[in-house]
Amino acid sequence: MTQTRNVLVYGASGYTGKLVAESLAQRDIPFYMAGRTLSRLETALGVVEERHGKKVDAALVSVGHDFRELVDLIQRLEIKVLINNVGPFMQLAWPVVEACLEAGCHYLDTTGEQDWTAAIGEKYGAAFAAKGLLLCPANSFMWAAGAMAAEVVLETPGIDSLDICYQIDNGLPSEASTKSFLRMVCNDVSQYYLEQNQLKAWPNDVAHLVSLPYRNAILRAHPWGGACEPIWFKDDPRVRNCKVLTAIGEHMIDGVIAAIKAFNAAAPGMSQDEREEWTNRMGDQMDSGEPPKDSLDVQRGVIVVHGQGRQITTSYVMNLSAAYTWTGDICAEGAERLLNGQLKAVGFQSPAKAFGHRELIQRFHERGFCSALPA
Template structure:
């Protein structure tokens, strides 16, 4: 692999940006740390180097979030990893600049509407240029896509019921705002039923059971997830639902916020709705959380599959969700630099890089359980 600087992390000063940068450094990949504020980027680089234990081959670049500012930077790289959200609000110029500059696009979104929107608007154009358009390289919703592909290896399965369970979740500021704007959306949050989108109610929590837990847990559609988007036009899948049990300490306050939003939403424009959820995110934000831990922030993804004559299940442990997100982005960048991607155009991480290859790799890295025999 060339040691030229061919990867750029946009929004690198944030919580997830530092983790992506650290994982790139572990792989010896030179990269740009990009964002709008030099002082924040410099502080972030210092933290990354402290965690890495030695100097990091990163160059800081400052750019506004507009096409004119981003194009000259993106023209120098092959891969852009976008970690700046809420994505539906601010990420459009980043995707447009990637397409025009001719570089692969990855991000860490959890926003279902953003994923669907960029796939519809830009998927064909990226594919025509041989470029990857790959959103949601993150625990939610890459982990579920990996586990779902294992279940779909059985050709009789056509329906998926997915549950994410997370212990001691510590959402970052950007994640809080992204998920609030999704869960407060009273017109989307889709699941897939007979190949068509159907809307979850946004203010209802559900009781779910997961393996190895004796108590029922509260779960929420949590924006609907990206798996229904990826499987929308997949001939293998007729139905797909996703629920998230993110923890009782979060479900309650989120439901309260949604009900407050539903009270005022009928009188608000879309811009005012976005401003409302951003303001609520600021109120709920408690500062940047510590780096997560394999022994504290543990997760389980349960996928039930059903067909005409068969049912099956696959359970995948995957812990330290944010740290794994950083590692997934860095591994994806490395595979793109080495031309080891499986597909181009609009793809889930599972389809872009291969679900079995990724599960095996991250099992060896200590993040997740092994593939089934």
């Protein structure tokens, strides 16, 4: 292993943080595991080493969730890449992004929150670009995988409209994901799709029927917060329309719709802070503890992208399974490419644009996560 330690996993004691750490260890990248409580980090490192099968080159650091503390830590440790796993991101991640910008550090996170992605792109994208830094949210199954698959479809000249569907078998959301998805799906005014270059809001309490090319059954899907692809493609001259739905699983859809309807009944008259408190409280009630690590043979996922233009249509289906484990892997892949000087675009970027969609798909196919690129 190299002795240089320039990667910091923030929120490393959580479910996703441990998966990021494990993926970094698989690449022999030394890193810091950071969070507020040292004892939790020690426990998390033990889990990572047990999964990895040997000692891991990780150093533990405790830090408060505070802008100045984070700036000082990033500068003192000479961090080049920070991977943020602390969510819900719209509630908690502002000081982390601001600290990375102030300290001159690339920022990656694992969000699935559309409003967070849009907000940091608008507020900080130009500032990160001016410093030659990457601001890259959603290094995660949702919504990096769809962005990668969409870029394959957009290779066909004339395609200007994207219709994307994620389908997941046996999904087991973590505690942080549960709170994040509740604050997303209960947002009754801003789960957006892109239509004729304008963002328009989905109804939040409707399940849509979807037909997938590899299943006989019709499945129910939800906007699931709107996704990040409409945000990334909003100002892309190639794209006029972009819709994303997620077939989250028949074991979850009824409970999700019921929670949304309960929120809609309670929300009138609430302030935004009261709404966030409500969804956090519901998340605490729904939380069943940290789920087991997901499996390529159980938590299988597929992304279907249909593309249309004036005179042409095309489709691409990409298998990509074990969504949480792959989330850890794309974070580690992004960190490795940043350390190796393989960044393709600075500022606010999707992982697909930052690192190259074909390069990423090929890499993850080699690592056993996804189907191969089309011939």
